[in-house]
Amino acid sequence: MDNVFVYCEIEEGQVAEVSLELLSKGRSLADRLGCSLEAAVIGAGLKGIEKQIFPYGADVIHIADDKRLYPYQTLPHSAILNGLFREEKPRIGLLGATSVGRDLAPRIASALKCGLTADCTALEIGDHTENKTGKEYRDLLYQIRPAFGGNIIATIINPETRPQLATVREGVMKKEICAQDCKGRVKTIDSDKWLGDDDFVVKIIERHIEQSKVNIKSAGIIVAGGYGVGSKENFRHLYDLAGVLGGEVAGSRAAVDGGFIEHERQVGQTGVTVRPRLYIACGISGQIQHRAGMDQSSIIISINNDPDAPINQIADYTIIGDLTDIIPKMIKYYQKNTK
Amino acid sequence: MKGLKIIVLAKQVPDTRNVGRDAMKADGTVNRAALPAIFNPEDLNALELALRIKDTNEGTTVTVLTMGPGRAAEIIREAMYRGADKGVLLTDKKFAGSDTLATSYALSLAVKKLAPYDLVIAGRQAIDGDTAQVGPQVAEKLGLPQVTYAEEILSVRKGRVTIKRRLERGVETVEAPMPLVLTVHSSAPACRSRNARYTIKYRHARTLGELQDTSEDYLQLRKDRPYLTIDEWGVSDVGADVDQLGLSGSPTKVRKIENVVFTGRDSKVISGSENDIEALMKELIDSHTIG
Incomplete structure (x- = not known):
């Protein structure tokens, strides 16, 4: 409970850059909060995937490995992530602001009725006092993002709801390998308990993903x-x-x-x-x-x-x-x- | 086959794309008056996809649903001029201040009230927030599958739709059953322009709120031509729980708004003369910035 979660995106057996960047950011948030950093990986053929993730500081990796779970599809991934979040009750959930993350995160926010901030450019921990009621909140996630076409910078908070969800674009956070001895636990997600036939009604007929030519x-x-x-x-x-x-x-x-x-x-x-x-x-x-x-x-x-x-x-x-x-x-x- | 019933979700937004220097007030707040209100660009792409389905499936109706202040009825008329059949304006003071979650709650109730329907089509995101959240959030609340970033509808057959999606690094073709929520990417075809016949037909279409000061003659005209009525729904019409709307129903709160401040640099202004450019290139080579 009350941990920091990063949803790790997988493409062709590789954890996406943005997910590794988020793990690095998640590590520093978890250290500041004194909680653990946990990764959620949903896909197929994931044997050994933890080796790509542990160097970035995850304490626990939750893995759902099922041939039906790759390539990414909205319904099965959101069913599993919703189930996992309902059980684990994270404090913070981070996703890449990618085609996948921007498709998945709002589904989760809508199901769990929690706040979500898109395309954050900075994430910090801080306190907040509600002006009207004087109620104090400790250690909230400050979700900082441009708004109004980039003309203003807004700091968004979710005082009452958990998890505090945010998406971040690739390249905004810095990817950093943490100390060599980073090694955590792997937990297998029993995805069948959350998946139904209804989650597979959309069929992917064709898919062309180009390896990014430009960097x-x-x-x-x-x-x-x-x-x-x-x-x-x-x-x-x-x-x-x-x-x-x-x-x-x-x-x-x-x-x-x-x-x-x-x-x-x-x-x-x-x-x-x-x-x-x-x-x-x-x-x-x-x-x-x-x-x-x-x-x-x-x-x-x-x-x-x-x-x-x-x-x-x-x-x-x-x-x-x-x-x-x-x-x-x-x-x-x-x-x-x-x- | 019988026609489809399509609901297009659209938003009127301030045009944040070409923000001039007067767009921000001295106190750092946004000068909304300096920004024209427009039909959110990707919602126009969404409308076009809906109209294309209507073109090829006889009996299809397209209903535009928008949430906003009274003047948002402007975009419903705009949609009618281009081929939409009717519109609903979701408007109520109690909706004000809603974040994406509260907005999707209100919109999903209005969509349910419009049931039965086959497709809900929205733009991927609105340019005033760029969040891309409302479409998927509505889909979740309706318990429906979603296909985001649609670029082209390849076929509509036997209750299933085949859609080409535009992803960051590629394309994907998927087939999904209806009812379905689609969000449309800006790479989809641009919206057709106004049709002269529809523009004449619908130019007097009004919401109840817009009728406050109209003459008796017009009210009679409206009675004779029911298509001139743009439905206007408030909280009670859609049976919304007020606690899930507006600021109180929005889990995200704005803690602080700041002006964007960039650290100025000591800028050296140089001319485009041969000498100046050569001096610059030499400097960059000497500092190992280039070369």
Whole structure:
């Protein structure tokens, strides 16, 4: 009872990155609260899966292993997780803000009538006093997330209901292997007691999951474009620069919405959070929702026609001008000075 | 086959996508007046999927259900102009302040009141919260299966629907029995524009709340043309338990709202001249940032 749970997502026998990141965060929350960190793994062919999870600090791993449980489906996974949560009564439940986590978490919240906060960018433990009643709450989970298109940051709490549920996007928390001697217990979930035939009425007919080709999260150099790039064709300049510097190309939400670049390259609150050593922002005005996903970059260069673009406030270098003129010059002088 | 009965869940939202500099007041609160109220974009994708099913299945009806203040009736009319048959506005002061759980409770009661139905279709998420919670929460309360992130309906046959879903890193095709809750991804086809005939037909459609100051003539017109009535339901119409609504029915509470503050950096402004760019590239190479 009263422990911290992380739902671990499985794809092709691998625990998802975001789940490992959440285990690391869960470990620090559990340490702060003096409780245990428990992982829930639901899937098929999971023999040995604990070896991927224990290094991230789980004390207990609950495993439901059944060939009907992979690939992920809403009804069987929610039946099992609901059952497990009803028995274990966790204090906190964390899920990745992924296609799976965002499908599953609201189902759980609705069934257990508990609060859920989507896409948290920070999780902390703290106290709360209710203004009206003066009632005090100890050690609540502060679920911190952008709201209103990223223009404000809200701290959400669930004073009365348990578990306190939150989802977090990949790349927001840092994955950390804890001390070598991390080793816990494995518990088998008796999933049959929660599953019925009704949970398998949806049939998966076909499935194409691409291994992520791009990995902007771990790129050291990112050349990103916004709406100001103007067209998909103009993004060619960004690819040229990234190619020469050995970096990846990314885009803002506006560039993705404009069809200039694919969603998996989106940086920002509704995309990926990145921390490269160099971030070159081309034609990006710097809406808050974008800045929040890249402001921890070591060096930021902004290339923009508009000297007043908000991005310039957080840039180390601001180049005023047109990217179709500036980028070729950058390539030219990079090549000249590295030869 | 006989037509289907489809309920589309839609929301009127402030347009948070293109927030100008006047969108935040000096005290850090949101200046709602500076943001136009729009039909939530993915709910328009949801409406289009519903209308496509209607196009190919004779006798299908599409009912738009929305919860919000009185002016949210605007999006019901907008849906009617594009091909929806009728609308229900769920509105009551007691709904105000509802989080996603309380909202899904209210919506699920209204959906039940509209039973029987075959499909409940909603946008994946609303742009004012981006939570993507209400669709699955409604499905759970209705005890129905859900298919999230739908992009295309491939077939509707013998009580089963085949749907293509858009996942983060791929696509999935699933087949599910009706009744079913679907949430629709922005990669689904864009909604058709207004139809001139429907726009004329429904331009006088009103909720009871909007009729406060209308003339006798109009009331007679409405009597003759029942399709001009947009149903308006409150807490008692759907038999809701007030304790599960509004702030008291919402397990999530906002503890604090802050303005987003970024640490400013010492920014060096450079021109696009050959000399300046070369100096910059040299500096970056010397500091081993690149190269």
